Amino acid sequence: MAVPESISYRDLLHQAWPIILANMAAPLLGLADTAIIGNFGDTAALGAIAFGALIISFLYWSFGFLRMGTTGFAARAAGAGDETEVRAIMGRALLLALALGTLLLLLRAPVEYAAFFLLDGSPAVETAAQTYFRIRIWGAPAALSVFALSGILVGLGKGRLLLALQLFLNGLNIVLDLLLAGALQMGVAGIALGTLVAEWCALGFGGILLYRSLAATKAPAEPFWPVARILDGAALRNTVSANTDIMLRTLALVLSFAFFTNQSARFGDVTLAANHILQQFVAFAAFFLDGHAFVVESLVGKSAGAGRRDIFDLAVRRSSEISFCTAVALALGLALAGSQFVFLLTDIPEVRIAAVDLLPFAVAYVALSFASFQLDGIFIGASRTRQMRNAALLAVTLFLLAWWLLAGPYGVAGLWWALLVFVVGRAVALALYLPGLRASIALPLSQSEGSA
Numbered sequence: 001m002a003v004p005e006s007i008s009y010r011d012l013l014h015q016a017w018p019i020i021l022a023n024m025a026a027p028l029l030g031l032a033d034t035a036i037i038g039n040f041g042d043t044a045a046l047g048a049i050a051f052g053a054l055i056i057s058f059l060y061w062s063f064g065f066l067r068m069g070t071t072g073f074a075a076r077a078a079g080a081g082d083e084t085e086v087r088a089i090m091g092r093a094l095l096l097a098l099a100l101g102t103l104l105l106l107l108r109a110p111v112e113y114a115a116f117f118l119l120d121g122s123p124a125v126e127t128a129a130q131t132y133f134r135i136r137i138w139g140a141p142a143a144l145s146v147f148a149l150s151g152i153l154v155g156l157g158k159g160r161l162l163l164a165l166q167l168f169l170n171g172l173n174i175v176l177d178l179l180l181a182g183a184l185q186m187g188v189a190g191i192a193l194g195t196l197v198a199e200w201c202a203l204g205f206g207g208i209l210l211y212r213s214l215a216a217t218k219a220p221a222e223p224f225w226p227v228a229r230i231l232d233g234a235a236l237r238n239t240v241s242a243n244t245d246i247m248l249r250t251l252a253l254v255l256s257f258a259f260f261t262n263q264s265a266r267f268g269d270v271t272l273a274a275n276h277i278l279q280q281f282v283a284f285a286a287f288f289l290d291g292h293a294f295v296v297e298s299l300v301g302k303s304a305g306a307g308r309r310d311i312f313d314l315a316v317r318r319s320s321e322i323s324f325c326t327a328v329a330l331a332l333g334l335a336l337a338g339s340q341f342v343f344l345l346t347d348i349p350e351v352r353i354a355a356v357d358l359l360p361f362a363v364a365y366v367a368l369s370f371a372s373f374q375l376d377g378i379f380i381g382a383s384r385t386r387q388m389r390n391a392a393l394l395a396v397t398l399f400l401l402a403w404w405l406l407a408g409p410y411g412v413a414g415l416w417w418a419l420l421v422f423v424v425g426r427a428v429a430l431a432l433y434l435p436g437l438r439a440s441i442a443l444p445l446s447q448s449e450g451s452a
Helices: 007-039 043-061 066-080 082-105 109-118 123-155 158-183 187-215 233-266 270-306 309-345 350-380 387-409 411-440 447-451
Strands: none
Touching: 007 158, 007 187, 007 270, 007 309, 007 411, 043 082, 043 187, 043 233, 066 082, 066 233, 066 270, 066 350, 082 109, 082 123, 082 187, 082 233, 109 123, 123 158, 123 187, 123 270, 158 187, 233 270, 233 387, 233 411, 270 309, 270 350, 270 411, 309 350, 309 387, 309 411, 350 387, 350 411, 387 411
8 A cells, every 4th residue: 555666657557447447337337227127117217217316316426525535535544654544534434424324314205305396207207216216215325335435445546446346336236127127027116126235235345345455454453443543533523524625516516517507408408408418428538537537546645645745746747648648539539420429329400410519619628627637636635625625616606707708699609618617717726726735745644634
């Protein structure tokens, strides 16, 4: 777990590919669920899966800070050579995840009411979606705990173990969905039950993976769980504070993209459909760019913990160069073949025309977004969550200002220009904080924590 003495481009690529594959596992599960219900269910069942998955995904990813916040703390402790603190961080993250998951269970009735009040589906779709939600919600403690375990794995740079965990979770999920929804014809309830069982099994599997990995680094007489450190008041407050910052940052980003989608609808169904297709291209590119960002999270955290500015500089420079090249390659591929991809995703002539007309904006977004991904990774790794929160809030303000100025005179093109302002603004805001972060790397871990 020690900070490396050198970082080659090959090392960075070697660490990134398992994470990229792990990132792709969840969307593949969504495709599998859709295919299973599409073959064994009806239209209402398909709509119910879409509604139910939307509610659960929004609910769970509101707590995505359990992954990101844990990553930075674990990486810094590993870089400082404090293996006991790594296990304490794991304990605190699991306690928080289980507490939040239990809270969701206790609040499941009002959450369900609010969710279905906001959504508008047919009676058949809503009834089936409620069945899905009422089963899936019992996996909340496990799902949030898997976020926490994933954060430890990313922080320690154990990309292959992260891939193993994701393959186990999603592979078992697909097998159970085929059995329950397909062979046993349980429909939507089978899909939900299969996911529920897979989430709890993945918690056990991930726990075993991390226990074996971390137990090997402790002294023979030392307990695995350092209870006093786990329950340390200052550490718990620092964890909650950092996670609150990340939650606010994440909500700002999620609401910005929701606003983009809502404004797209104001231009009509054709524009909404075209922008939805283009956003799928953006999401696909994010799998790759996020993979490089995850790698830099671990390396930056370890270099910060060890006080190694030289390794910090090397990790930032080389990983950013790889991320830039990846973004350019993805953007070029989209520019050259984007029209063909649009034609594969829809056969509606008006939507095809609109999507192809707006394609250059998606190309530009992919090319420009690498900086915000990389800087996010750098600041997550260093646990500089306050700066991430501030940058996100500033970017949202710039986005709304640009939309107000441009959407009127330029229509949907102005909306896309505003989104480009958003992604560039977030990167610029974080970049302004970067010199201060770099200057702090030479400080001992205990002295640099105060600005986290």
